[in-house]
């Protein structure tokens with residue numbers, strides 16, 4: 001799929017912007033701080049309702065403005081879709097698909113698929129579990145958009161359950177509080193088991209693509225493998241700093257079986273949860289272990305290997321989305337990645353993405369982007385974008 005036209009209003013440092021993206025590679029160049037990342041961030045946000053730079057959406061609205069607008073004319077197979085998103089500082093955000101208002105903003109998920117490569121991807125390999133959960137959950141939602149609803153239901157239940165646990169801790173757990181807790185447990189287990197099953201399922205589908213992608217980008221025969229580790233298994237309880245607890249690997253994607261494990265584990269940790277006033281187990285405490293050969297990449301892989309792994313995760317995501325969705329090639333966004341890569345990885349990456357239907361690349365220095373990515377070039381200066389110039 002591709003985006004034919006992008007319009008912005010009061011988005012980040014843009015008062016307004018009109019960009020006619022072309023099929024193939026679109027290169028956004030300009031000095032630091034001019035708005036290159038902001039532009040691709042808008043595309044990514046429309047596609048995933050998340051940014052690779054910031055949590056939440058308030059920073060996306062131009063300073064001193066009350067609302068921002070992102071509008072994209074997307075096309076797939078000669079079908080055109082107009083996707084619009086209005087971000088409001090004070091009131092609810094709104095979305096429209098082909099001019100008709102969506103009931104929920106998350107209803108626009110699934111229309112525009114994208115895969116973003118960015119220096120922040122190294123965090124998936126090197127940093128805490130929340131980065132890995134974000135990676136896998138974004139993929140789950142792109143493959144099965146209805147999961148956006150499941151995640152938001154899970155989060156809502158989790159929040160309410162935590163409030164209840166906190167109150168119970170302060171007032172001492174009494175009969176009525178405990179029976180309310182039982183009711184919340186049921187919803188937590190329901191939504192949580194769906195999430196765990198979907199993660200295991202997506203990782204399984206990703207596996208062959210990841211293996212192939214790693215060999216292509218790293219030219220090494222180290223085998224990358226992802227293990228889903230779950231707080232639902234065994235006796236371990238993840239500590240609050242979210243690190244170091246040795247969780248067990250979960251392999252089943254059978255929802256009923258997962259629900260059963262969840263139920264047992266909740267019984268097991270009930271007294272601890274009441275003592276601590278917080279939900280201690282569930283997908284919000286799970287993690288992925290990214291193995292490279294016999295060792296986990298985190299804490300063991302070299303910087304170069306970590307980069308290869310991060311790139312392989314994204315390359316594999318592209319193949320997964322091509323295979324599992326009906327919208328063809330996802331839009332590829334490469335935000336400032338070439339500057340970070342050595343010559344070998346640069347040209348291998350270029351080769352692997354060059355034929356994608358549409359690619360959006362940002363670079364402060366045009367020369368960092370390999371020649372073989374012949375491109376339409378847009379100059380970005382202080383929130384203004386030039387007309388695309390063909391450099392092919």
Ligand SMILES: Nc1ncnc2c1ncn2[C@@H]1O[C@H](COP(=O)(O)OP(=O)(O)OP(=O)(O)O)[C@@H](O)[C@H]1O
Nearest residue numbers: 012013032033034035036037038059061062063364
């Ligand atoms: N909400 C906002 N309102 C106004 N300006 C903003 C807002 N958010 C970010 N900016 C401005 O946008 C600019 C950053 O733009 P962006 O991150 O797109 O730069 P860039 O061209 O990608 O630069 P680099 O090459 O360094 O990555 C900064 O000057 C920042 O102050």
Ligand SMILES: [Mg+2]
Nearest residue numbers: 036037336362
């Ligand atoms: Mg940038």
